[in-house]
Amino acid sequence: MDQNQIAAVMHLNGPALVVAGPGCGKTKVISERINYLTTNKKISGKNIVAISFTRFSSRELKERTILLNNNLTSVFYGTFHSFFLNILIRYSSFTYDCVIDENEKKSLLRKILLNKLNLNPVSSDFLTSIISEIEKEILNSSKSYTKSLESEAKTIIDVIIKSYAAWKIKNKRLDFNDILYTTYDLLYNNEDILKELRKKFKYFIIDEFQDINEIQYKIIKLLIQGEDNLFVVGDEDQAIYSFRGSNPKYITDFLNDFPKGKIYKIVLSYRCPQSILRLSNNLISNNKYRTEKDIITFNNFKGITNIVDYENETNQAINIAKKILRDNLILENTMILYRTNRESLFLMKAFIDFNIRFYVKNFSFNTLNSFVVKDIISYIDFSLNRSLSSLKNIKNKPNRNITNQDIIKRFNNHQKWNFISSRRLNDIYKKGKIIKNLSFTKAVNFILNDIGYKSYAIKYYEINGIDLELLEDVISEFLGLFPENSTLEEGFKQYYSYLSLIDSINFKVNSGVLLTTVHGAKGLEKDNVFIVSLNEGYFPHKRASLENELEEERRLMYVALTRSKKNLYLSYIKSKTNDLKPSVFLDEMKYK
Numbered sequence: 199m200d201q202n203q204i205a206a207v208m209h210l211n212g213p214a215l216v217v218a219g220p221g222c223g224k225t226k227v228i229s230e231r232i233n234y235l236t237t238n239k240k241i242s243g244k245n246i247v248a249i250s251f252t253r254f255s256s257r258e259l260k261e262r263t264i265l266l267n268n269n270l271t272s273v274f275y276g277t278f279h280s281f282f283l284n285i286l287i288r289y290s291s292f293t294y295d296c297v298i299d300e301n302e303k304k305s306l307l308r309k310i311l312l313n314k315l316n317l318n319p320v321s322s323d324f325l326t327s328i329i330s331e332i333e334k335e336i337l338n339s340s341k342s343y344t345k346s347l348e349s350e351a352k353t354i355i356d357v358i359i360k361s362y363a364a365w366k367i368k369n370k371r372l373d374f375n376d377i378l379y380t381t382y383d384l385l386y387n388n389e390d391i392l393k394e395l396r397k398k399f400k401y402f403i404i405d406e407f408q409d410i411n412e413i414q415y416k417i418i419k420l421l422i423q424g425e426d427n428l429f430v431v432g433d434e435d436q437a438i439y440s441f442r443g444s445n446p447k448y449i450t451d452f453l454n455d456f457p458k459g460k461i462y463k464i465v466l467s468y469r470c471p472q473s474i475l476r477l478s479n480n481l482i483s484n485n486k487y488r489t490e491k492d493i494i495t496f497n498n499f500k501g502i503t504n505i506v507d508y509e510n511e512t513n514q515a516i517n518i519a520k521k522i523l524r525d526n527l528i529l530e531n532t533m534i535l536y537r538t539n540r541e542s543l544f545l546m547k548a549f550i551d552f553n554i555r556f557y558v559k560n561f562s563f564n565t566l567n568s569f570v571v572k573d574i575i576s577y578i579d580f581s582l583n584r585s586l587s588s589l590k591n592i593k594n595k596p597n598r599n600i601t602n603q604d605i606i607k608r609f610n611n612h613q614k615w616n617f618i619s620s621r622r623l624n625d626i627y628k629k630g631k632i633i634k635n636l637s638f639t640k641a642v643n644f645i646l647n648d649i650g651y652k653s654y655a656i657k658y659y660e661i662n663g664i665d666l667e668l669l670e671d672v673i674s675e676f677l678g679l680f681p682e683n684s685t686l687e688e689g690f691k692q693y694y695s696y697l698s699l700i701d702s703i704n705f706k707v708n709s710g711v712l713l714t715t716v717h718g719a720k721g722l723e724k725d726n727v728f729i730v731s732l733n734e735g736y737f738p739h740k741r742a743s744l745e746n747e748l749e750e751e752r753r754l755m756y757v758a759l760t761r762s763k764k765n766l767y768l769s770y771i772k773s774k775t776n777d778l779k780p781s782v783f784l785d786e787m788k789y790k
């Protein structure tokens with residue numbers, strides 16, 4: 199260990215913040231400190247709580263600490279949720295089985311929408327948006343769910359929140375947010391329980407402190423009161439979870455909260471070569487809300503760093519696959535990072551075609567199954583194939599007052615249509631003929647704008663209180679999956695090949711090249727790191743328009759760059775047919 203690491207490890211009592219750059223050994227410091235407290239200072243492992251942000255990193259911390267000293271199993275290693283749930287199980291009548299996971303939450307909300315509001319959330323976008331509205335509501339009001347029952351329900355979201363909360367209370371169930379708020383209520387209102395816990399847990403260690411949210415912080419402050427033995431480790435430049443309520447201000451304001459606190463800075467990186475540190479430092483210095491750290495490196499490796507442009511995403515994916523094979527890169531030492539899951543489709547396809555072993559982390563991509571996309575595909579299917587089921591699906595989107603009976607009447611057993619006898623059906627038929635002669639992209643735009651499908655979809659989103667930006671996202675993500683010159687047939691086939699591609703992936707495998715969003719790469723390191731589609735609108739994401747949102751995108755890019763131990767390959771799309779611009783981050787990195 200270096201001098202700065204040793205100083206932090208040997209911190210004994212009182213509050214301490216360890217600020218350390220990427221690869222500076224934060225996990226190492228935590229495991230060494232646990233060992234130091236127990237071995238040198240004879241503090242019982244039972245008095246120590248070590249909290250990590252994910253179950254994965256908590257397992258890793260436990261393994262690394264036990265490797266140092268196999269007597270260290272009695273320390274509590276876990277996430278905030280697991281630690282708080284243990285408290286609830288001990289002091290309230292909750293059990294492990296009471297926790298509602300995200301899938302169960304979705305199906306409960308679906309039932310509530312159907313039974314209470316007579317709304318059938320056919321699309322997963324709708325449910326996802328309801329869930330995110332509920333999360334926002336809870337985060338903004340900072341209230342426990344039981345309190346939400348006290349106020350009057352005014353909007354659809356209120357009704358859902360109330361019914362959901364009432365169901366949880368009746369059935370003694372808790373979702374992830376409830377674990378936090380219920381723990382806070384329990385401890386805030388029960389001095390005896392707090393006293394008992396303070397006696398039992400004397401040393402709190404928190405990793406990834408930049409990602410803590412307000413309610414987690416409030417609970418921890420209640421638990422440490424008196425002794426203030428809080429040892430937190432973090433890097434405000436790697437705070438990337440503000441959408442979950444995290445706030446790097448808890449790092450920057452640490453001394454305001456704990457005026458007697460000690461700050462340890464660790465600036466020697468054991469991971470990134472000098473060239474990569476230079477680029478990442480140049481980039482992050484564009485963020486205003488941070489304290490400057492001068493990170494130096496121990497890694498003398500002269501790795502490759504390059505920036506390449508490609509004509510489109512398919513091309514980019516194919517060239518990356520070829521490069522991995524040509525340069526004989528070790529698959530397990532290689533990862534590909536992207537801002538959104540959409541990019542992974544191109545990569546998965548290329549890797550399958552080139553027979554490269556890979557696995558995907560954090561995959562979630564609902565666009566292809568959203569009802570908007572399915573309806574557009576129905577229009578195309580009807581135009582190309584005269585499909586009966588597709589016609590039934592689109593007949594009243596937008597409303598044309600056509601019934602299934604109208605359709606059946608004009609469809610004989612030989613699959614021949616007689617549209618002429620119905621003015622409204624004849625209109626769809628004629629539009630279908632126009633669509634048939636357009637390219638895929640033009641056809642989609644014709645369906646959206648000339649046929650009026652978009653106005654229909656906007657109305658649906660508005661009635662159901664779904665954010666209209668989500669509709670724009672679905673449309674642009676969908677269109678972006680197809681080369682602009684695809685014919686209608688090619689695009690139609692491509693759509694189904696994307697669906698079967700996703701179906702064919704075994705998401706449980708975890709060997710080979712890692713494909714992941716940047717969020718999924720937090721805490722990981724590999725020799726070879728590719729970061730793809732570095733274009734304005736993709737990375738930084740188009741939603742990041744406010745300064746603080748752009749700063750968060752920049753921190754995400756910083757996390758991405760600093761995953762590399764040797765080589766870094768950056769790429770962006772430069773096409774003649776679209777106006778995609780290279781990411782502003784490429785300039786800010788000052789790569790020459």
Ligand SMILES: Nc1ncnc2c1ncn2[C@@H]1O[C@H](COP(=O)(O)OP(=O)(O)OP(=O)(O)O)[C@@H](O)[C@H]1O
Binds near residue numbers: 200222468469
């Ligand atoms: N004193 C040291 N000597 C040699 N290697 C070290 C030392 N400290 C840490 N390392 C190595 O440096 C790498 C990064 O360490 P670690 O994963 O703990 O970093 P980190 O600060 O948690 O990184 P990040 O913030 O990016 O997640 C690891 O491979 C670790 O084994």
